[in-house]
Amino acid sequence: AQSVSQHNHHVILSEAASLELGCNYSYGGTVNLFWYVQYPGQHLQLLLKYFSGDPLVKGIKGFEAEFIKSKFSFNLRKPSVQWSDTAEYFCAVRDQGGKLIFGQGTELSVKP
Amino acid sequence: DTAVSQTPKYLVTQMGNDKSIKCEQNLGHDTMYWYKQDSKKFLKIMFSYNNKELIINETVPNRFSPKSPDKAHLNLHINSLELGDSAVYFCASSHSHYEQYFGPGTRLTVT
Numbered sequence: 375a376q377s378v379s380q381h382n383h384h385v386i387l388s389e390a391a392s393l394e395l396g397c398n399y400s401y402g403g404t405v406n407l408f409w410y411v412q413y414p415g416q417h418l419q420l421l422l423k424y425f426s427g428d429p430l431v432k433g434i435k436g437f438e439a440e441f442i443k444s445k446f447s448f449n450l451r452k453p454s455v456q457w458s459d460t461a462e463y464f465c466a467v468r469d470q471g472g473k474l475i476f477g478q479g480t481e482l483s484v485k486p
Numbered sequence: 487d488t489a490v491s492q493t494p495k496y497l498v499t500q501m502g503n504d505k506s507i508k509c510e511q512n513l514g515h516d517t518m519y520w521y522k523q524d525s526k527k528f529l530k531i532m533f534s535y536n537n538k539e540l541i542i543n544e545t546v547p548n549r550f551s552p553k554s555p556d557k558a559h560l561n562l563h564i565n566s567l568e569l570g571d572s573a574v575y576f577c578a579s580s581h582s583h584y585e586q587y588f589g590p591g592t593r594l595t596v597t
Contacts, residue, residue, distance in 0.1 A: 408585060412527075417490075417576065418588040462527055472517070472583045473542055476529040 376401045376469045380477035387455055388485050395450040395480050397465030406468040407448040409439055412479075413461045421463075424448065435459070457486045489513050490589035492577050498595045499567055506563045507592045509577030517541075518560035519578040519586060520552060529576070535560055536582075564594075572596045 381396035399405065409421040422433025429441040439450045448465060465477040490511045499505055511518065519542075520532040534542035535554040549565040560577060577589040 406583070410588075417590045418529075418578075420585050420587070423585050464529065468583060471542065472534065473531055474519075474586060475531075479527045479529075481527075 376467060376473075376475045378465055378467050378475050378477040380463075380465055380480050382480045383478070384481045384483070386483045386485065389457055390454050391484075393450070393452040393455045393459070393482070395463055395465075395482070397448045397450065397477055398446050399448070399465075399467045399475075400446065401467065401469060403470065407439075407441060408466040408468070408474070409433065409437070409448075409450050410464045410466060410476075411461045412464065418464065421450070455482070455484050457484045460484045490577055490579055490587050492575075492589040492592050494592060495590060496593050496595075498597065500597055501567055501569060503567050504563070504565045505567060505594070506561055507575055507577075507594070509560045509562070509589055511558055511577075511579040511587070511589075513579055513581075513587060515579040515581050515587075516557055517580045517582060518554065518557075519580075520560065520562050521576040521578060521588075523574040523576060523591070525573070533560075533562075567594075567596045569596050 377400045379398045407424040410418040411421050412418050424431045424441045432438045463480045466474045493508045517536045519534045523529045532546050533552040538554045551563045554560045574591045574593050576591045578586040580586040
């Protein structure tokens with residue numbers, strides 16, 4: 375079965391630090407990949423997605439992610455985080471049946 | 487102009503009761519979903535409907551029954567509530583298999 379693994383459970387950074395959150399998935403076929411963000415007490419919002427084409431995708435709020443097929447990875451990056459980026463981040467892959475499989479989430483805390 | 491809305495936002499009830507959560511989307515999407523987010527924030531799909539037809543039905547107790555009266559609505563009815571049902575339930579919608587848009591969630595607490 376398809377699975378998604380996020381390397382870090384909790385990441386703590388100071389403002390202006392660079393961010394990289396790891397995500398690996400298990401399926402070797404064609405995949406659609408997503409990063410969602412959940413701010414405290416709120417619903418999930420789509421940060422960015424990869425369907426095909428350029429493996430470096432840019433999303434909202436300065437986030438980007440790189441799809442590396444050989445490594446089954448889709449890591450999320452941001453060059454300089456802000457306090458307002460404090461949230462839970464979820465990587466997800468859509469399988470061929472249309473199901474969205476989520477990773478366990480990474481809590482990001484940004485210290486002002 | 488809320489895209490995906492859910493009611494109620496909070497639901498506190500006793501074990502053994504039956505409750506429903508409603509979901510509506512005004513995005514014109516043809517596919518809707520129910521997810522459960524547990525206390526550790528792990529998200530797992532429960533059901534998915536496409537054009538009012540059930541297409542995904544994960545291993546969920548029979549006490550949970552989704553109903554889709556039309557493409558814009560997907561309700562979740564839960565019978566004989568148990569303590570372990572306490573969670574946040576998210577509704578989502580999408581156009582076919584494209585990105586999913588999530589509702590605000592319903593925090594269910596069973597006492």
